[in-house]
Amino acid sequence: MSLFLLQLKNELVKLFARKRTYLGFGGAVAAQLVFLVLWRLPVAQKAFEGITRRSNKDFMAEYFLGLTAAQLTVTFTFLLLGGLYLALVCGDIVAKEVEDGTMRMILARPISRMRLWTLKWLAASIYTFALVFFIGLTSLVLATACCGGLGKLAVIYGQHPRQLMFMSTYETGAGLVQYAKGILLLAVVMHVVSALAFLFSCLNMKPATATVATLAVFFLDAVIKMVPFFNVYDQWLLSYHLACWLRSMSRLTLPSDTATSVIYLLSLAAVFLAVSARRFARRDFKP
Amino acid sequence: MILLEGVSKNFGKRAAVQALDLTVPPGSIFGLLGHNGAGKSTVIGMILGQVFPTTGTVSVNGYDVFRDRRQALARVGAIFETPAFYNYLSGRTNLRIFCEYTAVPDPARLEQIVRFVHLQDHLDAKVGTYSHGMRQRLALAQALLPDPQLLILDEPMEGLDPEGVHEMRHLILRLREEWGLTILLSSHMLSEVQQLCTGVALLKQGRLIFAGNWRTAGGGQSLEEFYLQKVK
Numbered sequence: 001m002s003l004f005l006l007q008l009k010n011e012l013v014k015l016f017a018r019k020r021t022y023l024g025f026g027g028a029v030a031a032q033l034v035f036l037v038l039w040r041l042p043v044a045q046k047a048f049e050g051i052t053r054r055s056n057k058d059f060m061a062e063y064f065l066g067l068t069a070a071q072l073t074v075t076f077t078f079l080l081l082g083g084l085y086l087a088l089v090c091g092d093i094v095a096k097e098v099e100d101g102t103m104r105m106i107l108a109r110p111i112s113r114m115r116l117w118t119l120k121w122l123a124a125s126i127y128t129f130a131l132v133f134f135i136g137l138t139s140l141v142l143a144t145a146c147c148g149g150l151g152k153l154a155v156i157y158g159q160h161p162r163q164l165m166f167m168s169t170y171e172t173g174a175g176l177v178q179y180a181k182g183i184l185l186l187a188v189v190m191h192v193v194s195a196l197a198f199l200f201s202c203l204n205m206k207p208a209t210a211t212v213a214t215l216a217v218f219f220l221d222a223v224i225k226m227v228p229f230f231n232v233y234d235q236w237l238l239s240y241h242l243a244c245w246l247r248s249m250s251r252l253t254l255p256s257d258t259a260t261s262v263i264y265l266l267s268l269a270a271v272f273l274a275v276s277a278r279r280f281a282r283r284d285f286k287p
Numbered sequence: 288m289i290l291l292e293g294v295s296k297n298f299g300k301r302a303a304v305q306a307l308d309l310t311v312p313p314g315s316i317f318g319l320l321g322h323n324g325a326g327k328s329t330v331i332g333m334i335l336g337q338v339f340p341t342t343g344t345v346s347v348n349g350y351d352v353f354r355d356r357r358q359a360l361a362r363v364g365a366i367f368e369t370p371a372f373y374n375y376l377s378g379r380t381n382l383r384i385f386c387e388y389t390a391v392p393d394p395a396r397l398e399q400i401v402r403f404v405h406l407q408d409h410l411d412a413k414v415g416t417y418s419h420g421m422r423q424r425l426a427l428a429q430a431l432l433p434d435p436q437l438l439i440l441d442e443p444m445e446g447l448d449p450e451g452v453h454e455m456r457h458l459i460l461r462l463r464e465e466w467g468l469t470i471l472l473s474s475h476m477l478s479e480v481q482q483l484c485t486g487v488a489l490l491k492q493g494r495l496i497f498a499g500n501w502r503t504a505g506g507g508q509s510l511e512e513f514y515l516q517k518v519k
Contacts, residue, residue: 006391010384017375101371105429107337108439109388110360116388285337286298287328287367287441 011123024085028135035073036146065151066144067175073139083193090124090197091210117280128194129187136183155249168250178249186245195269202276241265288313288469294343303329304493318480319473321490327473331441364430368442370422374415385429404428420451438470481510491518
């Protein structure tokens with residue numbers, strides 16, 4: 001194994017040996033179970049019938065099973081917790097080592113700062129993929145178990161709870177493919193959250209401050225998106241583009257629209273990373 | 288071995304180190320002394336390339352620490368006042384992780400170093416269960432693992448009990464005598480520095496007020512008397 005891979009493995013050992021890293025995984029499963037119970041309440045079933053504008057029981061029996069419930073569960077889990085856990089772990093990844101003093105121990109070694117920065121960011125990126133894939137997989141498994149089968153996929157997406165934007169339906173096989181593609185896309189675009197938290201982590205601030213600063217940016221963004229007066233600015237908002245994984249499952253969404261969102265988010269992530277690399281390379285690590 | 292030329296460091300408007308010229312010769316135990324906030328840790332930070340000087344150059348083994356970091360720090364080990372480790376990992380895993388930032392540790396050398404610092408019976412325990420003295424010895428082990436020529440010790444005896452101080456002093460002396468290391472020792476404990484160092488640098492508010500052989504310059508004074516006379 002090359003030294004770089006060995007160092008990356010060590011970064012992952014450090015990351016995944018901490019209990020805090022698993023908070024996201026445990027919290028996500030707990031949230032999924034809560035949502036899956038909520039989806040089964042009569043009031044929720046009625047609401048879905050209303051959303052689909054088809055009140056016949058067959059639709060619910062055919063479509064409101066594992067796949068659809070999993071897609072809804074992932075949406076709400078990430079809305080509530082995904083960003084929080086990414087901000088928590090990626091905001092910690094450099095700042096916690098600086099706070100604990102281990103960064104000074106590492107930087108007493110003849111390792112270049114850029115190599116160390118790269119290792120840290122790769123660890124953050126791997127965590128992002130791991131968390132999203134874990135949530136995608138556990139949502140599907142739990143939803144299938146709770147609903148008694150995979151069923152077909154009904155993709156429901158609305159800008160506003162009362163405003164139905166679209167609904168596309170897929171057979172089980174095609175639905176699984178759409179779901180897998182959606183989760184992969186979510187994992188890619190969530191890197192913008194990780195990159196922002198990582199940027200704050202590389203600045204001279206405490207780990208908790210890095211997490212709170214990241215969440216503040218995303219909450220502000222989400223609040224602006226919810227205010228009707230600012231609808232014209234949707235195209236600039238992170239929360240709008242982060243939902244591209246869901247929109248991409250609709251047959252009405254053009255691939256170019258999804259590509260625009262992905263490029264926008266990855267460009268922002270690249271800017272965050274460039275600034276973080278610059279700061280990490282030039283900052284003092286004081287006692 | 289270590290050469291600082293015209294080194295200054297400002298943190299905002301505060302000058303932490305001012306126009307410092309210092310040479311640490313090879314093969315010695317060299318003391319870096321000064322009151323709290325005198326700039327000792329900042330100087331060590333600059334020697335290790337962790338703190339960028341505002342002006343001046345810092346070189347180790349003939350290499351500029353900031354331009355040729357890899358070569359300059361290739362044979363350098365360091366420990367700090369509060370040794371920081373990953374408490375949730377074992378001592379062995381910690382040693383491996385720190386060492387592998389530069390090279391894969393030789394298992395035979397790892398065992399030799401661990402025996403040298405008397406940690407062989409505790410290496411597989413989590414570092415969170417270690418006493419301060421054990422952490423300090425683990426820090427010494429991680430500094431020695433990459434086969435250094437220069438060892439930088441920033442307050443290595445701070446917080447140790449008398450037995451720990453005694454043990455650390457003996458380890459430092461053995462490292463110079465048996466291993467031939469050059470050691471830069473920053474400490475508040477003048478009685479310990481007196482027993483270990485002949486060459487010292489005294490810092491006061493970021494300025495160098497003395498560098499050289501304190502025994503010759505002090506004319507029979509103890510290091511404490513010499514220090515107090517200089518800083519007044």
